[in-house]
Amino acid sequence: MSRSDLPAAPLPDAHLPDAHLREETIESNTVYKGHFIELRRDRVQLPDGREAAREYVVHPGAVMIVAMLPDGKLVMERQYRYPVGQTMIEFPAGKLDAGEGGLACAQRELWEETGYKARRWAKAGIMHPVIGYATEIIEIWFADELTLGERHLDDGEFLDVFSATLSELEDWMRDGQLTDVKTIVGMMWLSKFRAGAWPLQWVSA
Incomplete structure (x- = not known):
């Protein structure tokens, strides 16, 4: 055999x-x-x-937001991450405040960092990004039907906001320009959602 x-x-x-x-x-x-x-x-x-x-x-936990624009592009950020000494391409994300729920945190972080608000939200799942040395859990949220306003960055926070297609993100990941693990997991979830394999339960905000 x-x-x-x-x-x-x-x-x-x-x-x-x-x-x-x-x-x-x-x-x-x-x-x-x-x-x-x-x-x-x-x-x-x-x-x-x-x-x-x-x-x-x-770690107190965090959220990541896969925010989808009407043209199919995704809301992205470029932010310098001191521990790795690099400017990283990422989905919007941020840590939970004490007593804050995942949806409230996702709504707050998306608005503060990008200026976008969403009419529909869906929790996709969770991930443990660094199981060998941290308790961190990241909730994965999807946001749809976006409207753009003014962003409100935290004091000392500097980042660029731009949009990109999933195909562009995949190319950047292949070429080593996109290496952030939470963003890569979000890309996988988005691909499964768009293929109809992993449906989402949407709620109105």
Whole structure:
């Protein structure tokens, strides 16, 4: 029997018992607490009984907005990201304020950063962008039926707003000009939505 004739392995179920994989917290310590992130260093017990250290960032969570213009183009941003020392091409995004819901945050960030407001919104899903060292969860929101007004950037925030087609974004990703992971996930979700494979449940704002 050739390798191609072997039956495909079943996909793992995220809800299968996982006691043999889990790590249990023994002690948790804050190493640094900043304006909106916190660095923690924990001591954990591994599944085999040994102990290990885990260092990670506690993040409040964020949203990303795939905002669709009437001509099919997408609202995009160019923003300098200091940690990587590059100006990045991204979908609009921002962190959740304390007690703020995902939709309210998405509406606020889109308006503040780009000046656009949307009449229709849909939550596509969530992503964990950096599971190895941060708690961050990003909600993926779609925005449609846009109207443009004046933007209201935060103090010390500088970014360009422009529009692009999905095809242009894909070309930039292929060529290494677009490398932001949340934007790449948004592009995938948009492609599935436009193909009719992943429908969205729209709500009026």
